[in-house]
Amino acid sequence: MRLPTLVFAIMAAALSLTVANAAMPQQSEQASISHAWIRWLPGKLPMAGYFTITNSGSSKVVLTGAASRDFGKVMMHESVNKGGAETMRHVARLPVPAGEHRSFAPGGYHLMLMQRRHAIKVGDTLGITLQFADGSSKKIEFIVKGAAG
Amino acid sequence: MKTVAHYLAAMLSLLLLAGCGSDSQVRYTARNVTGVVAPLQFTLTDEDARPLAARDLRDKIVLMYFGYTHCPDVCPATLARVTHAFKDLGADAGRMRMLFVSVDPKRDRPSVLKAYTDAFSPLIVGATGTSTQLTDMARRYRVAYRLGKPDANGDYAVYHSSAIFVFDGRGQARLLITGTETAPEIAADLEKLLANP
Numbered sequence: 322m323r324l325p326t327l328v329f330a331i332m333a334a335a336l337s338l339t340v341a342n343a344a345m346p347q348q349s350e351q352a353s354i355s356h357a358w359i360r361w362l363p364g365k366l367p368m369a370g371y372f373t374i375t376n377s378g379s380s381k382v383v384l385t386g387a388a389s390r391d392f393g394k395v396m397m398h399e400s401v402n403k404g405g406a407e408t409m410r411h412v413a414r415l416p417v418p419a420g421e422h423r424s425f426a427p428g429g430y431h432l433m434l435m436q437r438r439h440a441i442k443v444g445d446t447l448g449i450t451l452q453f454a455d456g457s458s459k460k461i462e463f464i465v466k467g468a469a470g
Numbered sequence: 471m472k473t474v475a476h477y478l479a480a481m482l483s484l485l486l487l488a489g490c491g492s493d494s495q496v497r498y499t500a501r502n503v504t505g506v507v508a509p510l511q512f513t514l515t516d517e518d519a520r521p522l523a524a525r526d527l528r529d530k531i532v533l534m535y536f537g538y539t540h541c542p543d544v545c546p547a548t549l550a551r552v553t554h555a556f557k558d559l560g561a562d563a564g565r566m567r568m569l570f571v572s573v574d575p576k577r578d579r580p581s582v583l584k585a586y587t588d589a590f591s592p593l594i595v596g597a598t599g600t601s602t603q604l605t606d607m608a609r610r611y612r613v614a615y616r617l618g619k620p621d622a623n624g625d626y627a628v629y630h631s632s633a634i635f636v637f638d639g640r641g642q643a644r645l646l647i648t649g650t651e652t653a654p655e656i657a658a659d660l661e662k663l664l665a666n667p
Contacts, residue, residue, distance in 0.1 A: 360546050362539075363585035367625075369542040394623070400543045402649065406614055407544045408629045427547035428649075434542070435625065468546060468589035469553040 349457035351378030352417065357463040359434065360427075360470060361443045368441075370395075370432035370449060370463055375422040383454035384415040384423075391447045393436025400428055409433075414454065427470075443467045496666050499655040500636065500645040507635060507643035508610050510534070513603055514571065517584035517596035524641055530567045531663055533647070534635040536613055538574035538628045539586040545570075546590075548634065553591040554653035555660065562664060563593060565639075571607065572598040573615040574628050611635060636660075638667060 357372040376382045387395045397412040412430065417423050425431050432449065441447070445465045452458045496502075509524075510532055516522035533552060537545035549570065556563040570587055572578035575598040578586075583596030598604070608615055613631035620626040636645035636659075644663060647656060 360542070360550075361589070362542065362546060363589050364582060366539055366582075366586065367542045369546070398543070402632055405632055405648065406629055407541075407632045408618075409543070409627045427550075428544055431543045436623075469550040469591070470547075 345380070346378055347457035348378075348382035348453035348455045349451070349459040351376055351380070352382050352384075352451075352453070352459065353377060354451065354459065354461045357449075357461050359447065359463045359465045361441065361465050361468055363468075365437060367433055367435045368437075369427070370434055371425045371427065372461065372463070373422055373424050373426075374417055374451075376417040376419055379419050381419060382417050384417065384451060385413070385454050386452045387432050387449050388452065389434070389447060389449040391438055391441070391449075392434045393438060395435070395449065396433045397430065398433045399430050402428075441465060496662055498645055498659045498662060499651050500647040500659050503635075503643050503646045505642075507646065509643060510637040510641035511610065512571075512599075512607050514597040514599040514607075515580065517580045517587060519580040522595070522597050527567055527569070528641070529565075529639045531565060531639060531660060532637040532641075533566065533568040534571060534611075534637065535568065535633075536571050536573050536608070536615060536631045538572050538630065539578050539582055540574065540625070541628065541630075544632065548632070548649070549587070549590045549594060551651075551653045551656060552594070552634070555656035556591055556593055558654060558657035559660060562661065565664065566593060566660060568594040568634075570594055570596045571604075572596060573604055573608075573630055574617065575599065575601070575604070636663065638663060640667075 353375045355373045359368050359370045362368050374384065386397060389395055397415065398409045399412050400407060400409050415423060443465055446462045448460050449463050450458050450460045511524050514522050535548060552568050556566060572583060578598050587594040587596040616629040618627040618629065632649045634647035635643060636647065638644050645659060
């Protein structure tokens with residue numbers, strides 16, 4: 322009698338876990354994105370993409386990267402000023418706690434958009450897919466603004 | 471360590487002497503560096519591949535910035551702020567020039583520099599030089615720059631100064647914009663400079 326009880330308990334636990342997983346929203350659904358724009362630069366120069374990510378869910382979301390059909394390479398970067406000198410560092414993971422937001426804005430976090438695959442002009446909208454730690458993703462339309470913003 | 475000590479000493483004297491110039495009564499948002507920073511002097515090659523020296527910018531208020539075009543965030547944000555400040559100044563902007571000194575001459579050929587500065591304002595002029603010319607300039611203005619390690623694609627970042635040096639029409643250093651000033655604050659400072667030549 323004990324074995325069936327155990328099996329039942331395991332099955333029940335597995336079931337509740339599945340239900341919990343189904344109820345737990347994907348990170349891409351918890352995150353809302355606003356003010357998505359790219360600063361246009363001429364030629365083949367790398368450009369920066371900016372946006373605000375807001376986590377309206379009840380658990381943390383973690384941004385892990387981005388990709389786009391329009392660029393060969395997209396990286397999350399942060400500009401850092403140390404004693405009056407500027408440098409950039411690669412950001413592999415950016416956690417956004419529940420109820421908080423993070424701004425990708427000039428002089429701080431930005432998407433570095435490299436190796437553009439076609440000509441891009443001011444006024445274009447380009448799709449960039451943001452990737453999250455749970456494997457979910459979200460495609461965002463970024464508007465291309467002039468160099469002076 | 472000696473270099474660091476020298477740098478700190480220079481920064482300290484900069485802080486102590488700031489505001490002791492002829493226009494010490496005028497309040498600027500940027501740091502007043504009158505008599506502290508070396509006058510405008512350089513020899514470079516401009517974005518039209520012509521020689522460019524300080525005397526070519528005589529009678530202009532010159533905003534000098536060290537950067538590189540493959541810098542997608544901070545450099546364009548700085549150039550954008552100056553572009554907006556120039557717009558705020560209206561006709562007075564004609565008396566200003568921004569000199570964008572690329573410390574990355576390998577990638578920043580004149581044509582690349584020209585396309586880059588033209589994307590912002592016709593009042594922004596790009597220039598670069600040989601490594602000797604750039605090293606001399608960096609030493610003169612006590613700024614550091616260093617090329618980063620190239621990645622698999624040969625792309626590299628450049629560590630560079632974030633300050634904008636402002637010189638008056640006689641080539642004397644007057645202000646140091648350190649990076650936090652807004653476009654209206656920069657415009658107001660430049661108006662004050664025009665009024666206190």
